[in-house]
Amino acid sequence: MKPPPFAYHAPTTLDEALQLMAEHGYGAKALAGGQSLIATMNFRLSIPSVLIDLNRIRELDYIEPAAGGGLRVGAMTRHAQVEKSELAAERAPLVHDTMPLIAHPQIRNRGTFGGSIAHADPAAELPAILRALQGRVKAQSARGERWIDADDFFVGLFATALEPDEIVTEVQLPPMPAHSGWSVQEVARRHGDFALVAAFALLSLDDKGACRDVRLTFCGVGEGPALAPSAAAALKGQQPSEQAIKEAAAAATNDVDPPGDVHASSQFRRHLVKILAERALSTAAARASGKEV
Ligand SMILES: Cc1cc2nc3c(=O)[nH]c(=O)nc-3n(C[C@H](O)[C@H](O)[C@H](O)COP(=O)(O)OP(=O)(O)OC[C@H]3O[C@@H](n4cnc5c(N)ncnc54)[C@H](O)[C@@H]3O)c2cc1C
DSSP: OOOOOOEEEOOSSHHHHHHHHHHHGGGEEEESSOTTHHHHHHTTSOOOSEEEEOTTOGGGOOEEEEGGGEEEEETTOBHHHHHHOHHHHHHOHHHHHHGGGSSOHHHHHHOBHHHHHHHTOTTOHHHHHHHHHTOEEEEEETTEEEEEEHHHHEEETTEESOOTTOEEEEEEEOOOOTTEEEEEEEEOSSTTSOOSEEEEEEEEEOTTSOEEEEEEEEESSSSSOEEOHHHHHHHTTSOOOHHHHHHHHHHHTTSOOOOOOSSOOHHHHHHHHHHHHHHHHHHHHHHHTTOOO
């Protein structure tokens, strides 16, 4: 199938794009890498009357250091650029380790960092990472700009806090806390497929080696990227022993209500949550205590 007719604009500056978004409002959609949008238009699941193509806007394509050790990623930065970036590897190792797990090289050459965040696919890795790392999103419109914390940005199935005239222009990741470790663990039927479930852990230790802070998130388990507060609460203040991690991973199953579908039953996804949480937390704890993993 092909999409119904639509008007097409290809602005070369951000200001121009914001003006077009303001003019066309609800009927308009930003076109980034097109890896999801074009498919949904062809299936007529999305019927924009106007496409505003962001691909010629060079000012949205960058990976730069943020103050204090964080990372700034322009919305139109391709997945492949992030995958190859030494700065991203150094400052956001969880992102770096995850990039090769997202789709295939051809898709990573076109798909964008901002597009994945704005699309808010519940099976996508980057939204769940953004919540694990407590990143934030810069939303701009002709009316001005605002920052939205990751925990407030994802509001439901393919739904975000963006207004119809706003576009994502930057994603910011805060510096990794001292004595912290990270891990991504996922199960997909074939390499490059969306994961059935993926777990993302960021864990930091205090001077006595106890867990100071824990963030554990998942994709593939519900309507959006899911945070596991019970697992974090179970580990906080504890030494990250095998037993404590097992108990935290079991607690994570109470934080999610995974759907069943043709790919996996709800019960199997819940089982994966426990197994992947255990692996992610133990790897993150080992890294936080300086062990090579
Ligand atoms: C076969 C296949 C396998 C894939 N596997 C995975 C996977 O395993 N994991 C994964 O995470 N992803 C996967 N993807 C998705 C892919 O990685 C892209 O990240 C994703 O399609 C969105 O990025 P995009 O730049 O292509 O956005 P587009 O498709 O251009 O846009 C998607 C949506 O976001 C909106 N949008 C885009 N950019 C902005 C912006 N800056 N501001 C506001 N709104 C915006 C668009 O209007 C549209 O609604 C897969 C895709 C395919 C085709």
